[in-house]
Amino acid sequence: MSRFTSPDFLRQAGDNHVRAEPPPLVNLTRADITRLRSFHLKGKDHFEVDREFAARADRIVPGFVDLVLGERAFLQRAVRHLVADLGITQFLQVGAGLPAPGDPHEIVRETTSEGRVVYATSDPVVLTHHLALIRDGRTTTALKAELGRPEGLLEDREVHDFLDLDRPVGLLLTGVVSHTPDAVAASRSIAALRDRLAPGSHMVLSHYCRPDPVRYRKDALRAEQLQELFLGDLGHGHWRTEEEISAFFDGWEAVPPGLLQAQKWRTMPVAPPVYGSYQMPHRNRRLIIGGVGRI
Template sequence: MSRFTSPDFLRQAGGKNVRANPPPAVDLARPSLARLRSFHLKGKDHFEVDRDLASRAERTAPGFQDLVLGERAFLQRAVRHLAESEGIRQFIQVGAGLPAPGDPHQIAQEHAPGARVLYATDDPVVLTHHLALLRDGHTTTAVRAGLTTPRRLLDDPETRAFLDLERPVGLLLTGVVAHTSDADAPAEHIAALRDSLAPGSHMVLSHYCRPDQSFFPKDFSRAEQLERVFLDRLGSGRWRTRKEIEVFFEGWEVPEPGLIEVQRWRTLPVAPPVPGCYQMPQRNRRLIIGGIGRI
């Protein structure tokens, strides 16, 4: 069965697509987080250096791809929940990856056809893909900004024209906070975004987790080894403790089921196959947790 459903993913997005001229440079000597995700999502936008990192992660923690797929399924379920149950009609995904079937705009627009999704990335290659493939200026667009530049994100003319920041927003922070170092103060930037959003806004956040060594020594060891591989090869990737991750939710109300293993957050049955139904095997579930916060 297909993990993702997207019958019209590669349709042209209208007359407002933007193509980079000249195209951004691609560094083939270093792996890219976006290309690594593309590899794990069965995309085609990856190179040998990215596949080498994927192989190293797999040798360190067999089934590493489970984390990527489980996190993506969590994001899909969370977006569906916000669109269906919380009435959220505009979203910002910070740290967006390369476009792929089952991205947030598709999930949101299945349940709210007019929902708007803004993708923010500080990777010029990812930005080029989004502008070329997805941007229509009405329901989907993209800007160059990251978690560590919240003012650039919120003050960008495209953001201001595209979103109504006086109304609730769904802030999507999956796969980005774990790749932000302590020196870059991710909690401060999340707080800055929170303070700039309207009441009723929600945050979806997931993060690699370093389980308690005294209870889960094998999981703790895998987390430590994975962190070393990622920091060495990619330059980012933190497996933080639960207490460290809880700091990112300060100032947010966290409704049930709380901050838990992403696989356990509003789990769907595997049939019928819909975005978000992927179920992680047991082996690596403790290595990634997530939840939703609201203001």
């Protein structure tokens, strides 16, 4: 194990320098999903072990970065739709990653100055980054929580102080359920969150997909190989079938165009380039799907 120390670990955040005491432990012997995403998003928070893992994933699925960028663009389009078209101004992202340009709070601010975004993560490194760089106490905040403990999340004082749970909330679950080993437990957690949210709330969910092996044999094989790599090296990362993924939407009404390839959900023109306009190449589109549900 290795340990970062401030100020090398964190940058200045406005006039304040947030120092984690003690600094979070960072395992440099094993790849980490949040650092892997940072690498694919051209961030700075990754190490050789993460880059080596990314190279192995790319050998299995050339252009693996497509999945990361495609999932993120789907999230950006979905958040923009919820804000601009449906008037939802408060969001809860569970399983937040390291801060990066185009995060949900930036999409919200394109439309309204009244938006509020809570980032929840169980990763102490991610949390420290958010507290240092993103949290302003007025429009954005971050807290330690995880999908597997929904009761603790919604009972958190900061959530109650920051979000009005009597009004619709946008629940953002992109990139988190794929890394939850127990699908039944994940469904229970999502249902528990759903039951506590106000009518008119929406859920944005994306997931790695294992296509039908009869119709898409090569894609199904690549999904199986990626899952083997992820489980072996990270301990999590599941490519589930569309039927398994659709079960996470039980109790939610599907928002058109439904659950489908993430790239096809309200696709935007590539020009002008804005958050959400990235278009996945055809080669990997079947390997990740997403949808939006409402209550």
